Structure formats: structure tokens, C-alpha cells
Amino acid sequence: MEMHFGAMVRFHLLWLFIFCSAFSLSSAGPAPFVMRISCGAREDVHTPAFNTFWNKDFAYTGGVPTNATRTSYISPPLKTLRYFPLSEGPENCYNINNVPIGHYSVRVFFGLVAQPNFDNEPLYDVSVEGTQICSLQSGWSGQDDQAFAEALVFLLDHTASICFHSTGHGDPAILSIEILQVDDMAYYSGPMWSQGTILRTAKRLSCGTGKSKFDVDYSGDRWGGDRYWQAIPTFGQNSDTPRSTESSIKQASVSPNFYPGALYQSALTSTDTQPDLTYTMDVEPNRNYSIWLHFAEIVSSITDVGQRIFDILINGNVEFNDVDIIKMSGGRYTALVLNKTVVINGRTLTITLHPKEGSLAIINAIEVFEVIAAESKTSLEEVGALQTLKKVLGLPLRLGWNGDPCVPQQHPWSGADCQFNSTGNKWVIDGLGLDNQGLRGFLPDDISRLHHLKSINLSGNNIRGVIPSSLGTIASLEILDLSYNSFNGSIPESLGQLTSLLILNLNGNSLSGRVPAALGGRLLHRASFNFTDNAGLCGIPGLQTCGPHLSAAAKVGIALGALVSLLLIVICSLCWWKRRQNIIRVQQLAAREAPYAKARTHLSRDIQMTRHNNHGHSRTAAENGPSLLS
Numbered sequence: 001m002e003m004h005f006g007a008m009v010r011f012h013l014l015w016l017f018i019f020c021s022a023f024s025l026s027s028a029g030p031a032p033f034v035m036r037i038s039c040g041a042r043e044d045v046h047t048p049a050f051n052t053f054w055n056k057d058f059a060y061t062g063g064v065p066t067n068a069t070r071t072s073y074i075s076p077p078l079k080t081l082r083y084f085p086l087s088e089g090p091e092n093c094y095n096i097n098n099v100p101i102g103h104y105s106v107r108v109f110f111g112l113v114a115q116p117n118f119d120n121e122p123l124y125d126v127s128v129e130g131t132q133i134c135s136l137q138s139g140w141s142g143q144d145d146q147a148f149a150e151a152l153v154f155l156l157d158h159t160a161s162i163c164f165h166s167t168g169h170g171d172p173a174i175l176s177i178e179i180l181q182v183d184d185m186a187y188y189s190g191p192m193w194s195q196g197t198i199l200r201t202a203k204r205l206s207c208g209t210g211k212s213k214f215d216v217d218y219s220g221d222r223w224g225g226d227r228y229w230q231a232i233p234t235f236g237q238n239s240d241t242p243r244s245t246e247s248s249i250k251q252a253s254v255s256p257n258f259y260p261g262a263l264y265q266s267a268l269t270s271t272d273t274q275p276d277l278t279y280t281m282d283v284e285p286n287r288n289y290s291i292w293l294h295f296a297e298i299v300s301s302i303t304d305v306g307q308r309i310f311d312i313l314i315n316g317n318v319e320f321n322d323v324d325i326i327k328m329s330g331g332r333y334t335a336l337v338l339n340k341t342v343v344i345n346g347r348t349l350t351i352t353l354h355p356k357e358g359s360l361a362i363i364n365a366i367e368v369f370e371v372i373a374a375e376s377k378t379s380l381e382e383v384g385a386l387q388t389l390k391k392v393l394g395l396p397l398r399l400g401w402n403g404d405p406c407v408p409q410q411h412p413w414s415g416a417d418c419q420f421n422s423t424g425n426k427w428v429i430d431g432l433g434l435d436n437q438g439l440r441g442f443l444p445d446d447i448s449r450l451h452h453l454k455s456i457n458l459s460g461n462n463i464r465g466v467i468p469s470s471l472g473t474i475a476s477l478e479i480l481d482l483s484y485n486s487f488n489g490s491i492p493e494s495l496g497q498l499t500s501l502l503i504l505n506l507n508g509n510s511l512s513g514r515v516p517a518a519l520g521g522r523l524l525h526r527a528s529f530n531f532t533d534n535a536g537l538c539g540i541p542g543l544q545t546c547g548p549h550l551s552a553a554a555k556v557g558i559a560l561g562a563l564v565s566l567l568l569i570v571i572c573s574l575c576w577w578k579r580r581q582n583i584i585r586v587q588q589l590a591a592r593e594a595p596y597a598k599a600r601t602h603l604s605r606d607i608q609m610t611r612h613n614n615h616g617h618s619r620t621a622a623e624n625g626p627s628l629l630s
Helices: 002-028 261-265 325-329 380-392 445-449 469-473 493-497 517-525 552-629
Strands: 034-038 045-047 052-054 064-070 080-083 091-097 102-113 123-128 131-135 148-155 159-169 173-182 197-207 228-232 240-244 266-270 277-282 287-295 309-314 317-323 336-344 348-356 365-373 416-421 426-433 440-442 455-457 462-465 479-481 486-489 503-505 510-514 528-530 536-538
Touching: 034 052, 034 091, 064 173, 080 102, 091 173, 102 159, 123 148, 131 148, 131 197, 131 365, 159 173, 197 266, 197 277, 261 266, 261 287, 266 277, 287 348, 309 336, 317 336, 325 336, 380 426, 380 445, 445 469, 469 493, 493 517
Parallel strands: 197 228, 426 455, 440 462, 455 479, 462 486, 479 503, 486 510, 503 528, 510 536
Antiparallel strands: 034 173, 045 052, 064 080, 064 102, 080 173, 091 159, 102 148, 102 173, 123 131, 123 159, 148 197, 197 365, 240 266, 277 348, 287 336, 287 365, 309 317, 309 348, 416 426
16 A cells, blocks of 8 residues: 555656646747858857857858958957948848748847958948848947947848948948847837837947946846847946946846846946936937836945935936836845837937935946837839849849848839839839840840839840730830830730820830731820831831731631642642652663664564565565466
8 A cells, every 4th residue: 555655656746747847848938049140151150158159151142251350359259251342232131031930139240351452441231121220330340339230120021131231432241140039029118119110229338347248148048139238337527436236136037128137236326426327329310219227226325215216317308207226126136127218309318317315326227229110111022023024134233133122211222213002001113214234135024013113114225035915914104115125026915005105115126017006096195106216017107008907817817828838839849759750760761771672673673574575575486487387
């Protein structure tokens, strides 16, 4: 009985252990998705001090891999980068697939090309998912916190597109790219926060510490996204005093932001001589900024509610009244985070902590994000059509045509005109201007997938083949200029369906046949059409006169009749040739037998003459016989 009871206890303990283990695993949840690319690297890379894994750079983009120079000690210790010469186009993108849908911190580190005669500090723009997040300014390579660009963005289609846009000041050079998944609700900031919003990191400060650190240096939770915290030991002008503690901090590394507890173990406090604690930074004017302020009461002399109270002003406006850290956080050594989104009209953001009731102010960390409305993308169908055109027309590399055609709006594709379609909340293409670009190949039917085109100008190229009849389905088309190319065949009847067409230039090609009657009729409605320099065209004033118009059935009948006639001619020719060969063969045979035939003829004649003579002698003797006897 005791053995049976002991077995039962062990059985239940085993199941309890399994249940607890399963619960622990389910509570922890899956690890966040992480993708790190060492740009220009031909092999996977591991870097110290945490043996960080970096994927090799293969099949993501174009550009040129080469050796790198890091611009800051905070940059990853990587030896290669990828740069993008302007000759390959003004827009170049890393297109990364198989990214789980979710919320991500996307970070790009910049580098310098380690080759002589290169611009030591190129200036260019950076966009993520079609939204521009960064524009490098002169002097960036000497600022640690400008060695990278970072943004929080939702990736909703299993891809990440990170693009670099040349501005004519050197070739973009990229050291590394990181895509780090964060909690879906990370940095939730109220009504303005949504999947249509991107938060660009403008500043992230750890107050009172002596060394800049990443989350990984703090042993932070991976769901935090491995943030970089720039150390700021003072706000300047002897206005503050650094503070620190070894005590652990409660309520720090919690969902959804998972701040490292060590972030709150240092702080800056104001002084008796200068009670206001003020931080100022430069910002872009007329933008929204989301400001996150971090507090923990770590000063040993402050032990109870009411001993430290202050207001928080942003650009002179009181945003938080009577902040009491112990009261609001629930105790000492406990993290408190306050967030406010404000509109900044000028070029300066000033955060002021104003003490009340004789106390001093304190702050542990500051985060400032620019709030950017995510750009709506171009219709996928129309992007696909443009990519087909790029391929079959042999678009020159200098035009680029990488990323999204219409966004960021600061960098649309050269030769593609965009219009926002509010109905579908997408950008569409309403014009193509690719004249005199050295295009070759043929015009594909896919051009009809650009449903919103009003103007097409492909003149002065070397496009060959027939004009696709699918052009007649683009109902909005007003201008079609295909002049001075190598188009052949007839003008499609479908072009007569383009009732909005005002200008049609087909001159300077090798077209033939009758101009569709519907197009000819449009000439009476103030439309401007040009069909000259096409030797085979006919049917309207100014062109040659067409022959009798034949229906399709008549044309088929004529073709069949001609085919039958041709067959009869071939058959008769074969019969004549066969008979002629027989005659020639007989003549040749007679010529070979002629001597023998002549000899036989002479012999026959001699025999006949001999027989005739003999017969005559016999008759004479018979007649003369009695005379002789008498």
C-alpha cells in the first residue's frame, strides 16, 4: 500500500513538473524575430562582445561591396559595407522577405568607404517602407548618435524595404541593417498611435552615467529591441548633480517596453542654486514629437510621499502637474514612465523640470521620437506593371526604379508621374515620360495594368514590334506619343475606343494598313493625330489611298484561292516536268541504238531487193522457154 501511495505521489509530482514547465514556456512566449545583415559581407559574421550573429549580404540589393571604415565606437565591429554609385540609380533598396508580420525596430548603421578618393562623408536620405525617416546632415560622421538611423515601424506584408536615396553629395554607404521585433504595443502613445504611424528615434539619453550603452550591455530583455542609450553626465552650466544607486529597480523591464532596470540606477538632480532642471535639443520644425520621461527615486534622503514634487514643462507649457515619483510609482526604487506627444513649431525642444515646495527635481532618462505618418504605398498591380516595363524595355540603370515608385514623396521614380487615389488609399501612376532614354525591346501588354494613365510618352527610342491592342483599355488616356520608334504592323482598332484621347503621335515608325475609322473620325473633334513617316499607312487625308476594303471573310477566301491556284500550278509543273523527263529518256535511248538500227534496215532492204530480182528472172525464163525449144 505504501509503495502504491509513493508511486502515486511521484506520478503527480511528475505531472506537476511538466505542467509548470509548459506554463513557464508559454508565459515566456516565442523569442522575437531578429535579422541582422553585415552589408557587403560574403560570409556570415560573429562579432564581440556578445558573439552577435550577422547574416551575409546576398541577394538583397545591388550596389558594390567593399571594405569599411566605422564612424563611431558604437558602430558594430564589421569590416565591410555596401555602397551605391549614382550610376546605378538614385534609389537603391534592401528588400528583405519572410519577415513575420509585427512591430519592429529597424536600425541602419552608416559607414565610410575605406578607399582613397572617396567622399569621406556622403549625404543621403533613408526610408523604411516608403517613408523617409532620415536625411543625413553635414558633420554626421563625427556624432556618435548620428552614426545610425532608427525607427519603430509595423511590417504588415512579410517584407521589409529599406531604401537609400542619393542627393548628389556622395554615394550612400551602409555598414549594417538590423530588424528587431518588439512588442506590438511598444511605445503606445495614445490616439495618434496606430499602424499608420512611424516613430523615428530623435534622441535617447541615459542621465548621469559616464558611458553609452545598448540594452544588451544592460542585460536587457530582447523584446526591448536592443536600444542605444547615449550617456549624458550633465545638462551643462553646473545646473545638475549626477546620482546613482546599486539597488535594483522594480517595475522596469515589463511589457510592452521592457526597459532595462539598470537604466534607472543613475540620474541627474537639480541644485539648490539652480532648482530648475532643463534639457534642450534641436528638432525639425512643425513636427509632432513623442516624449518619454523616465524616473525612479534613488536618492536616499527622499523616503516618502510629498518630499519631491515638481512640474514638467515642454517648450514653456506645463504638461504634468505635481509629479510625485514615490506616490505615482508606488514606492522608492520603482520605475515611473511619463509620455506626452506635442507639436513643436520652432526648431528647439526644451524640457524643464520645475521643483515645488522647496524640493529638487530628478530625471533618469529621456526618449524623444519624431511622429511620422506612414506613407501610403503605390498599388501593387501598378508597381508590377512598371517592373515589367523596366525589364522588357531595358531601362538604363541610371533611372534606378527601385523601391516604391511614388514614395517617399521626396524621391519618386524618374519618368513616372504619381497621383494619390483617395478611393483605394493608394498611389497610382498617371503619367509615363520616358522619351529619348535609349529604350529597346517591345511594349508589353502589361502596360494596360496602369489603369490610371493619362499620358504616355515613349518617343525617340528604339522600341520595336506591334503596338499592343491592350492600350485601348486605358480609358483615361489623353496623350499617347510613340513617335520615332520601330513599331510595325497595323494600328490596333482598339485605339478607337479611347474617347478621351486628344494627342496621338505615331509618326516615324514602320506601321502599315488602314488607320482605324474610329480614329479618323476623331480628327473632326479637335484631336491632334500624327501618322506621317509610315510608308504603309493609308485611309485618312494626307496619307495614300487605300485599296478596296475587304472583309475578313473575303481576305480568307482570297488567301484560300491563291493557295489552291498555287497548288494547281505546282501540280501541273510537276506533270510537265515528268513528261519532259520521259521524252528526253526515250530520245537518249534511241540515240544509243541508231547504228544498229541502220544496219538492220540496210540488210532488210538488200534481202527484199534480192528476192525481187530472183522473182523477175524466174518469170522471164518461163516466158521465153518455148522460143528456146523451138
